[in-house]
Amino acid sequence: MVTAAELIQKKGRHLEQGLSDAEISQYLAAVEGWTLQDGKIVRSFDFKNYYETLAFVNAIAWVIHADDHHPELTVTYNRVVARFDTHSVNGGKGGISENDFIAAAKVDAIYRQR
Numbered sequence: 777m778v779t780a781a782e783l784i785q786k787k788g789r790h791l792e793q794g795l796s797d798a799e800i801s802q803y804l805a806a807v808e809g810w811t812l813q814d815g816k817i818v819r820s821f822d823f824k825n826y827y828e829t830l831a832f833v834n835a836i837a838w839v840i841h842a843d844d845h846h847p848e849l850t851v852t853y854n855r856v857v858a859r860f861d862t863h864s865v866n867g868g869k870g871g872i873s874e875n876d877f878i879a880a881a882k883v884d885a886i887y888r889q890r
């Protein structure tokens with residue numbers, strides 16, 4: 777069984793093989809709050825105000841840059857919705873890979889520090 781603590785220790789790498797539906801379910805169980813929606817993993821993060829919201833976005837940029845795996849972000853006054861998928865898998869059609877869950881676990885760890 778994969779855990780968030782293990783995922784945080786990993787680094788993203790180039791992958792061409794996506795995860796199966798069964799594997800996606802296992803990884804989703806490790807990152808609380810993330811769901812699969814329209815072929816991406818998605819989570820919403822709430823904040824007190826716009827300053828905190830943007831500080832979170834900047835912290836994500838700092839941490840995630842090292843893994844070259846970037847969330848799609850929808851930023852509003854007190855909420856960030858983050859979405860991850862992997863372009864290179866499934867013959868370039870895109871899908872979900874371990875990299876998405878590594879990045880999700882790192883974003884969660886940033887959120888826990890607020």
Ligand SMILES: C[C@H](O)[C@H](O)[C@H]1CNC2=NC(N)=NC(=O)C2=N1
Nearest residue numbers: 844845846847860861862863864
């Ligand atoms: C060439 C470069 O590494 C790729 O385009 C990276 C950049 N950031 C990325 N971010 C995300 N979320 N998925 C990707 O597949 C991805 N690919």
